Amino acid sequence: MQAWQVHENGEPSEVMRLGDVPVPTPGDGQVLLRVRAANINFPDALLCRGQYQVRPPLPFTPGVEVCAETEDGRRVIANPALPHGGFAEYAVADAAALLPAPEALDDAEAAALHIGYQTGWFGLHRRARLEAGETLLVHAAAGGVGSAAVQLGRAAGATVVGVVGGAGKAAVARELGCDVVIDRHADDVVAAVKEATRGRGADVVYDPVGGAAYTQSARTVAFEGRIVVVGFASGTIPNPALNHALVKNYSVLGLHWGLYHTKNPELVRYCHDRLTGLAARGAIKPLVSERVPLGEAAAAVQKVADGRSTGRIAVVSKETR
Template identity: 35%
Template sequence: MKAIVCKEFGPPSTLVLEEVESSKPKDNEVVVQVKACGVNFPDTLIIQGLYQFKPQLPFTPGSDIAGIVKEVGEKVNHVKPGDEVFGFVMHGGYAQEVVVPGNACFQKPPMMQFPIAASFMMAYGTSYHALKDRAKLQKGETLLVLGASGGVGLAAVELGKLMGATVIAAASTDDKLQLCKSYGADEIINYTKEDLKTKVKEFTKGKGVDVVYDPVGGNYAEPAIRSMAWEGRYLVVGFAAGDIPKIPLNLALLKGCAIVGVFWGSFAMKTPKKNMENTMELMQWYGKGKLKPHIHKIYPLADASVALEDIASRKVKGKAVIQCS
């Protein structure tokens, strides 16, 4: 089978497409013929050795997969060969086949196309876990989403509205913010032109926001925390800006707020039952037409490096997807 291989940590241009051996499933695993794989910002960090974990070289990047079951392990009984599925792996998705843990492999709704399914798990799984489990977002609260036009950000905008919050979307261009508006954002902030704290104060009549969803980090983290309401929750989702901010901890004291980490991958692996419950809820909403993943572009497997470069350079709105077979 063909796969994108990372043989040395570095930029997307160092990745190679080559033939690799197919794998056999262990008792609790599923081999999936990959039809599509979502491209996520952490992929750009993993291939450079800059993420929270470093896979052993050589490895194939890619986590969000959708495809057809080829083979199952002896202890897997919820899917069978021929089933259309989607799932999550720590890496290995940019390939024609991948081995998926059984508890991270789900039946794909018949009406859901493979590119959509491959755009769903990480973006919506992360954002729903963040808002539901970590922030415990309540109806009527105000949610500020930074990097709101990206994969997880746009999912957070959509889910925040669905959960009954007033949503303020912040992004770097007017074009990106118009997309956020179409996904339900009540207010928008272009933080390259406008002062984040001033606009939040204006929109909330001085109260501040109850929850900040931050997959960006960098220079926007501190003004976002300074924009929080009393007993707010600041969600640390990622660092797309490249810099991990150093937060003055007196702000947590003065705001009476919580700084809460969000690591959906670990949550999914450590508490698969809870993750399954969340996934089923998301699937129900999708089935009712309440969630609509936005696909920016579909790239052939050979152009995986181009997809990663587009993600890294902030060209992607919503999700980029690789067509693997």
Template identity: 55%
Template sequence: MPELEAAALPPSMRAWRVTGLGEPAQVLSLDAVPVPEPGPGEVLVRVVAVAVNFPDVLLARGQYQVRPELPFVPGVECVGRVAAIGSGVTGVSVGDRVVGSKIGVLAEYAALPASDVWAAPDSLSDAEASGLTVAYQTAWFGLHRRAALQRGEWLLVHAAAGGVGLAAVQLGAAAGARVIGVVGSAAKARTAMDAGAEVVIVRGVDDVVGAVKSATDGQGADVVFDPVGGEAFDASTRCIAFEGRIVVVGFAGGTIQSLAAGHVLVKNYSVLGLHWGLYPSMRPDLVEVAREELSRLADKGVIRPVVDRVVPFADAPAAFTALAAGDTVGRVVIEVMP
């Protein structure tokens, strides 16, 4: 039997569920469902806050690489308190404040593999900690594992005022890189600069290629972190440095570009794919390294998730809509339980 809190768990809970495929505001339903029981190797988390990610929007639309059977609970990262512990789990106790990731956390309780939760840094509020897992580990693996970013190198970050983009800007600056951020509007420029960007380019207003070459004295960017794809990727190939590395993180712009292999050869650069979700199963040892480093940097005040707004649980669809519209900076957080 799982270890329980002193007070018995309720038999049911509220959970947002995707009941069909489409825009989140049209397909999300707030339902009463049974509280899950943690199985072997799992912990039950009383969810306090959930950070909305672009994959949540894609999941609702049926456009994500993983397609859960309908109806399903979205939400891929959260912060909360351990409420119950399944068999075979060590190193965690009821009441621990943890962050974790798994599809299905936009509910009052969520059962997660114990390997997918870790202690929330004391230095971060619940709203901040809710956005630490996915974006910051994605940025950490992209910059350090895939691109091997070095101190003094030029780092170009697309969507630099978004959740994962801001994480990349902060981690790049922490590593001693010289960061160039591309943002969607002049209003977002200050957010990127505050995060550590030395140069900020406004997409649609400034010439991205020309601005990167000007900032780098014609050299180009040594590393590109690209969660946008499409035109952003194409621009990156025109301002990448000799032996530069472009990390493909996603396609938030809606277009999956084709790769011109001849151009890669002639300009002598590398294109690296990043699917962070593979690391917990393929290289859990590296996940532990990333978690320790992120906690250390958070506690030193070097990195801190930027929270654009906190939305009540009952208004969760509005959080998805705001993120999909691209008019937010940093993270949109849903407060599940105060």
């Protein structure tokens, strides 16, 4: 079969190599999957660089989120078990963790539903307890993780303020349904948030960026607000001043979605049921900006790594393009 493999760590476009490799053999409790579509996530770039919290042995195939078909014909979404990731014709995954692919979504959309939307749901509902009528501030609102949070916030009845980088991404954020869009390249983010909220600030801040974005989060969060720390796409991990949290009465909430697989797997399935229902009524729909063939996966991963993408890029098989 054809598969991309990483033989040494570095930038995705430099270290991912496409070649013929044996079809993987599932281990105990695992199943073989024929990949229909694989969604590209920022962690795929971190895996290539050797900077992710999980470091599979070299060589490995990246691709942590797929829509695939089981040997008995079921259409499922899954997180492949590394080192046999999703940027290949076949992958393996834990049988107990397979979830049915929503009928309302095509393969590329279904592949993009799992990590980003589960992260958004857990961040907004489980951790921050977002309520209808509250204001939600989303950093990188036109990106894969941010776009999911925007849609979930709208579905929850929140007023959504999206922060983006550039006019093109601002247009995408408006199409996603942001009530207010702030271009960090052209606007003073802190002043714009305060103006949009009449000085109150955001009740919930969803931050997958870190760095300067977190500084803006702390300055714009409302009294008794909640900052959800999702990741550090900027490459800079902030050092929050806890005295500032004390003075302003806000909470800083961490979210490591993967822990729920071991700590509370039933909650992952509950979340999937909620997401499937939202997709069925059209309240959420993953923004798949590009669908590329397997041969273009390395360039697409690099595009995501460089922050040049909007929404999601999916690597799709010939049968689903």
